[in-house]
Amino acid sequence: MTTVSLIAYCIALAIAVAIPGPGIMALLGTALGRGFKPAFAMLVGITFGDLTWLTLAILGLAAVSELYADAFLVAKFIGAAYLLYLAYRFWMSSDAPKKTEVVNKRGIFALTLNGYIICLSNPKPILFYLALAPVLLDMSAITVSDYFVILGCTAAILLLVAVPYLLLAAGAREWLSSTRVYKWMNRSAAVIIGAAALAIGFRAH
Structure with missing residues (x-):
């Protein structure tokens, strides 16, 4: 691996992550509806998902992903279904936000796992790692x-690009704290997450 090829990969990845797709939309919706910590837990899961696709690409297992296409299709629909459920929860929620949402270890694990599933079901990283990388x-x-160098660069880029999105959305959540505005904000989060679910679902065919 040359330095030039690594730089080209990092630039392409940063651009791909910066362009909002289903993953970023799900993160934004979660940060807007629940705050930074839950969204960051989901981001960790998405990062592990990206590293999984990267590893498959490096090991030359793109053919394996085609062999188990049905399993990946099921994963895509599971991810889309979870996002639709999350969108429904946000749409129905009308409570005023808490300054700090307490997330226990079980909740953090669930959010991380959900992020991982979302990434595995998202066509965008699949296309990037198995076709472009x-x-x-x-x-x-x-x-x-x-x-390990590529792994570290990938994780760093994902965090550096995605975290500002989360901070902005979570900051908006803290600033817009009235019940009426928060209800509107929750419904906005529901629309964003619902759109991410539809993007995954329609691209699953």
Whole structure:
């Protein structure tokens, strides 16, 4: 792996992450509706999902993903169904926000797992890692040390690009704290998350 190819990969990934897709929409909706910490837990899961797709690409297992296409299709619909459920919860919620939402370890794990499932069901990272990344990086020439460098760069870029989105959405949630405005904000979050679910569902065919 050359430095030039790594830089090209990092730039392409940063652009791909910065362009809002179902994953970012789900994160924005969660940050807007529940705050930064729950959204960050989901982001961790999405990051692990991205690293899973990256690992599959590096190991040359794109063919395996095609072999188990039905299983991935099921995962896509599970992710879409979860997002629709989340959208429904936000739409029906009318309570004023708490300054700090307490999320226990079980809740954090659930959000992280949901983020992971969302990423596995999202066509955007699948396309990037299994189609575009092999063009930017010579997968056959990647060593173990190269793998961990790419892994670290990928995780860092995902966090650096996505966290500002979460901070902005969570900041808006704290600022708009009246019950009436919060109800509107929850419904906005529901629409955003619902759109992400539809994007995943329609692209699953």
